[in-house]
Amino acid sequence: MLRVTTLRIGSCRAPAFAAGLPDRGKVMLPALATLIETNTQTLLFDCGYGASFYDATDNFPARAYRIATPMTLPPQERLTAQLNRPPDLVILSHMHGDHVAGLLDLPDDIPVLASKEAIDHLSGHSSALTATLAACPPLLRDGVLARKPRPIDERPQVETGLPEFPHGHDVLGTGEAIAIALPGHGVGQIGLWLPDARHFLIADAAYARSALRDGKLPPWPVLARLGNARAYRQTFARLRALMRARSDITLVPSHCREAAP
Secondary structure, eight states: OOOOEEEEEEEEEEEEEGGGGSSSEEEEEEEEEEEEOOSSSSEEEEOOOOOHHHHHHSTTTTTTHHHOOOOOOOOGHHHHHHSSSSSSSOOOSSSSSSHHHGGGGOOSSSSSSEEHHHHHHHTOOOOOHHHHHTTHHHHHHHHHHOOOEEEESSSSSEEEEEETTEEESSSSSSSSEEEEEOBBBBSEHHHHEETTEEEEEEEEEESSHHHHTTTTOOOOHHHHBBBBBHHHHHHHHHHHHHHHOOSEEEEEEEEOOOOOO
């Protein structure tokens, strides 16, 4: 039996057009994490914001990150306030601050997985400026790397049964959670397919289910600034095709207001 719970770990304020949303002006976008409980262990996919985000963005150049997307984290939305106990395993979709900051609120002995590409990319940012431009300021970068994340690519490769995304890596060895590459946003982004629950956690491969339904992409400059615009558009198109082919699947973007609790 698989239990899937979506958690809101803070929110940020961002221009609607930059997320491919029809709203005017700026909107509040949730930072979502997902708790996955199997019969034997508990997984956490992404960690949202955390108190360390404030410390990491207190001074320039990192403060520019906080100014660009102001965030809020009420006490009741902190990750530790919503978990009955620490998870057995954390999976990071990619290394942006709004996905990793909450990790630093958890015990440091919890195993952490991410793609090898994401880990290597984060490790390569030695300066404060390049780490900030990669949306993971030094304090967060160092905090994540101190957890010694392991490559999820080392897990066995399996078939997913999904149109457009035929292969992934079996995280637990049971077929209950399969990591799938979703290139385009950031570096080394992965999603998580949960066959028993028919949930596909797609991180920032889209900012909203409505954007996928309507075929509304963020502007090219935004895509290019945050990753590889061409790869993002290709992944987005594949997700739209999957949505049309498998209406039984629930797609969960990490900043989707429709998916938020």
